Amino acid sequence: MKLFYFILFLIAAPAYSQILITGKVTDKKGGALPGANVFLKGTYDGTTTDATGSFSFRTDAKDTARISVSFVGYETFEKKISLLENEISLTIKLEESASELNTVIITAGAFEASDEKRMALLKPLDIVTTAGAAADITGAIQFLPGAQRVGEQEGLFVRGGSGQETKVVIDGMIVQNPFFSSLPDVQQRGRFNPFMFKGTSFSTGGYSAQYGQALSSVLLLNTTDKAANNGLGISLNLANAGVNYDYAGKNQSVSAVAYYGNLRPLFALVKQNVDWQHAPEFKGSSLTYRLKTGKKGLLKVYGMYSDSDLSMNSRNPASESGKMRLDLHNRNAFTTSTYTDSWKEGRWALNSGLSYSRNQDNMSFDGADFDRFDERTQVRAVITRLLSGNNSVLFGAEAHVIHLQNTTNGKLYDLNDQYSAAFAETEIYITRQLAGRIGLRGEYSSLLNRFNAAPRLSFAYKTGKYSQVSLAAGQFYQNPDYRYLYQNKNLNYERADHVIFNYQIIKNQRTFRIETFYKNYAQLVREFTGQPFDADPYRFPWGKTNNGGNGYAKGFDFFWRDQKSIKNFDYWVTYSYVDSKRLFQQFDQSASPTFISNHNASLITKKWFEKIQTSFNMTYAFTSRRPYYNPNNKSFLADQTPAVHNLSIQASKLQTIGGNLVIFYASVDNILNTKNVFTYRYTPDGKTRYAVGPQSYRSFFVGMQIMLSKKAKVTKDDL
């Protein structure tokens, strides 16, 4: 009989009196949350909160139940409640879920261009389309805050640092030869096609323990994970002709590029300041293969090879003719493969890579051979563990084998270095408003036979919905210039200490960012020749050396971007100030090096004309006076060059011709034909001074890209 009653009870249950549950749902501050879903888990009983955040519903549940409240933008709330009374009243406060508006991001020192992160200050395409940058990544980066423009050399000069103090890193791997081989007083382009990358992070200091061997800056480039199914394309311009092919399948994709370039046609049209004997001629190819392995795994293999020839007469005041003939044949190969994977819903992630690069420069100066050779093999692995509440910790290690050779007049200089590093870093969110990143990097170089340990630290605090302040500090080590190490293997690392303070506000497509920094240089290499200063930048050091040098750099820079005020018009303004002195190299007293310009400013604008499908971009750049060496002046490096101005324009037009998309582009660099001077040099007797300027003054460039596949899609953002 008992069973019978039990069954009756079971079936009759709904007939029993219901319990009334009422209450209110608010945010942490007590503000009403209308639209929240309030219900008892496992039942149909529940309701949606009204305009005042209040709710009221009845339930048949007995004894206890779990009340659940969910609402978009807030963490789901759950609580066990007892249902012993007929009426229950609850007040429920929901916690906002983490989002960019309430969670701080560590930003000091980093200037990001990314499609994936919404807080990035620029998009990768902004870099490619900057006028005056000639579609060169470093060409565009040098307009960013913190960079100083040095027209006669390649490299990124960041906050008082020399070009050698910046490392270019692709998918975590250091690029040994990011630029085409250096020539006397002719700035070289970067080797990499900017369209290869989905994101660029330009660190102006205080960067993560994941990277080393750079006293000033790292430029982090991340290759795209996917190729568009664009099929065959052809690019034609005044300097080169190329074909590219992209194929994307479900799990794998391939991109291939081959090109031939010759600058003779361009040089015939644009007056050159350089006396070319053989205009640069180059051919090359690259291949990228990507394979999705499993759910999250991705293998990327990239390989490139290029071969270039040129010959020029460079000015040589020491010779009778005043000229020196330089021949250069360069062969460069770079391969890198990376494998990334993640497990347990992204809680564990692996980034690993293997890379090899090889570079051969066969050069001769007036017939005398001067060959350079280098190769670098590197492996790297980083494991990241995501913890609850945005916290994370990562560990990693890398190892490099570097081999360098210089042959000067039959004498061979040879160096081998095995460099390894291990690092650990953790990102801690103390609250959503306050976060810190603490890292430590340890390095060992077999060549120096020394260890170093470099701590890195950053903090960020969210000061408002759209604004935040950050602080970054750290120590950075770099091996001395290898040319010194050929002669002296007892040298130590050079060191820089950074402190950076940053404020930024991003609101409504307008960005303001200001950063101030102090940088201390220590253990810089000094060279003692017992002779007067030799300003020839291509001299081979032969004097005694030690690590007795030092220096500082301090300053600030700011950035303002506005994409909102005028429709289809985007502009940004940057200004950088730096004050720096050093005692290093052959200096016998502390002075501002020749690559320092106190003020750098630029204005970059982009305007899109919808009707004619054309984007029109303009860049104005100003670089203030720079010191140069005058042997006749008793005070060292006291003379200064005039300031450098450059106004450049660029236009791109999108058109469909016979069903194929075609992009036309044209640019004029230095449209005002300003006779810029980058530095001055003197003849050995000190009597004659001559100016070193750009390769050409006003110059222009035209070209087009044709996409032969009907599948190809292009929007204005590509222009």
Add this chain to the structure above:
Amino acid sequence: MKKTSFFTLFVFLLCCKVFAQNEKYVQAMTATLKDMNAIDRSKPGTAALQEIANRFERIATAEQKEWLPRYHAAYCYVQMSLMGGTVLEKDQYLDKAEAFLKQAETILGKTSDETAVLRANLSQMRLAADGMNRWQSEGPKFAQFIEEAKKLNPENPRIYYLEGSGLFFTPEQFGGGKKIAKPVLEKALEKFSTFKPESAIHPNWGKMETEWMLSQGNQ
């Protein structure tokens, strides 16, 4: 004897309860879908759709083995993203939609043509939220889900509706426009005319929108 009859009664009553439970589920789903379709689309704001989404969520939490309440909740949030204000708000709606879709597919044990269609729709909305920055990442995703749905069931009319609507809102110079969308939308309408949902609570949206777009194209 007595014991067996009790047992029979027990089993019978239990069946009733299970049946009642199922009936309750279908009833709740039918009522919620009816209310969803009755929403006045011309009125601004997400409140009405939020209410419906919440009801589907409650059914979903009570019915751990049903994919349809999760599917419809996801659909509601995809629609809400169109009405949400900032990109962040739109993304939050779409994140929620994605979570429901994931649950639905876990219950189904596979991707069905309908979940693939909704995923394509979701990509479309992500793209619409921030087109300038997302066409590269979401565009191919949309195409991929459409392709997947076609493979699973080429007769699903919503595939062509989404394809057509994508073209409908793409400017002419980029290979879109009303004229180009028209044959695709017509194909969708043709498929709609023969389409029979598996049950009254299975996905059955898009016809009205297709008709509206076609009427715009004819102007």
